[in-house]
Amino acid sequence: MKSRPLTLIQDDLVDYDQAMERMTDLVGQRQRDERGDTLWLLSHPMVFTVGRRTPLEHLPDPARGVPVVETGRGGQLTYHGPGQLVGYLIVKLAEDEGIVDYVREVELRLVEALGKLGVPAERRDTPPGHELLTGVWTSETSRKIVSIGMRQSRGVTSHGFALNVDGDLEPWDWAVACGMPEVDMTSVKRELDAATMTEVRETVATAFEAAP
Secondary structure, X not given: OOOOOEEEEEEEEOOHHHHHHHHHHHHHHHHOOOOOOEXXXXXXXXXXXXXXXXXXXXXXXXXXXXXXXXXXXXXXXXEEOOOEEEEEEEOEOOOXXXXXXXXXXXXXXXXXXXXXXXXXXXXXXXXXXXXXXXXXXXXXXXXXXXXEEEEEEOOEEEEEEEEEOOOOOHHHHHOOHHHOOOOOEOOHHHHHOOOOHHHHHHHHHHHOOEEO
8 A cells, every 4th residue: 555644633422413514624625735635533422324325124213212314425324323433534536546446445454453453354355246345344253343435526535434442332233234134243342352442543543644
């Protein structure tokens, strides 16, 4: 991978709608070259977000009381909640680079970060005719630990990844995650029986060459 230093923004718990407003502003600044490439690390209160291709039958029962928000990113249903590290990537792509190329880079950087944390992980190619396998999976237990959904507008990326660190995994079972009914979602804590959000944040920032 080529070097791609990013400016790091860090927040704790940010409401999803408020985060989308700020992300839109950051994207506009990057399109106008008013700021450099940026990684924004944060977490959200409980919310399900759905991509443009999410079937209605994949949504959670409204009785669960968790908001469901439509979003313009790629991918299908994803859960966000406390104990999950979300990374929004606002990056200007090279002229010969597409969003699929960059998503692959994001996968590989997260594989690197997880390896340093002690969780062997891998990206997967999607077989023809199968549901997209975008994201990162544990090598030893074959569970999904990172969800990725991104888009690009006028050459600048938005949205990003969600890495499960030490939060409650039960809400993943309330809906069909990532379009895959049988997917087994996991977290750093589940794989290692130990995890600190501070360490994960630092390791992920380093993998993305991100600094304040």
